[in-house]
Amino acid sequence: MSTIKALILDFDGTILDTETAWYEAFREAYLEHEVELTLDMYGKCIGTSSHVFDPYEYLITELKIPLDRESFRQGVHDRHTQKMAHEGIRPGILDYLETAKGLGLRIGLASSSRRAWVDMYLAQLGIGDYFETIRTAEDVAVVKPHPELYELALKDLGVQPDEAIAIEDSPNGARAAAAAGMHYIVVPNPVTKFLSFDGEPRTVGTLAELSLQALLEGVEGK
Template sequence: MSAIRALIFDFDGTILDTETAWYEAFREIALEHDIELTIDTYGQCIGTSLHVFDPYDYLITTKKIPLDRETLVKLVHTGHTKMMAQEGIRPGILDYLVEAKALGLRIGLASSSKRAWIDKYLAQLGIGEYFETIRTAEDVALVKPHPELYELALKDLGVEPNEAIAIEDSPNGARAAAAAGMHYIVVPNTVTKFLSFDGEPRKVSSLEEMSLQELLEAVEGK
């Protein structure tokens, strides 16, 4: 089995749990109009784009919520911003970044979000310097679950798919890593832990449960 040479991180929900706040912001507004937005329904857009499932369109068109899109967007974004004020980097992420750098591993980021969104939060968290490459929605024709984001990051880092581990939180992200031929570990957040993942992926509730060295040994079959 090939030695691991790189880690490639997802961002939303993996490094910073922005996803739970989005779901709760939508869900709170839906409940105000006596609509239950289930996690199974909303989960279709987690880790991918709104082209797969658009919760704004769902609430306005399908559920007939009496708001126009501009108003709904403002309400959701206000709610999300308020909730995100309480969020910090997810447990174990910084330890992995520090240890990966010390071990000489290449480090990348592959996200279905836009670059400005990623840069804003990486600056707030103070971890941007760890990533040798950052690939986002603007770089590809298709975001996750399509593998292109991971394929570009792998090429940037100069490693083969079986020499890299993806750190993911969502079914769509895990599908993208698998389609790219990578090893991957799933670290679900408050929302994605309720979603169904393909097969039986390596999964932990927090990276604090498994050190990077333990993960490397497990993947490399040591």
């Protein structure tokens, strides 16, 4: 039985649902070239880098469609920005951060995205001060599903893997937490809920459905 001392949260799709907007933006851009971007295909790059599937390059390198790379990229980013204008912090996240802080838990963030991206949205949401450590793509040689991001965050917080819970939304993120030896809970978003997760992880629709206290009791009672 372990006593939980820390929470480490993923960012994209977990704290803020940037993932659905990305998928929709890419899907719309692909349809302009009469190509269907399936979730199975796009899901390979969620929560990790684009080394397995690069949605910016696929039409050019694999399908040989003559596109201007920069204008295609800019078009996708413009669509994403428009879609994100109406997106807010996911349900239950703020309650978890507040409760964790009140309980004296250490709080970290581990994201496969770049630091400037994470910082921009944390500032917009006004929640950056909750995190004692933030580890992003620039800090590691390999992002999720490799465990290095979580391993660094655990080291920063001074806790052992079995003393921390990761909060994730994607299969790649869940694999990283498991590989780091952590407890974890999956909170899928409208895109990642259709993806296949390893094993049978504890899953909730949103964190508003499960209090942090109840989660802690469930983990610590094992």
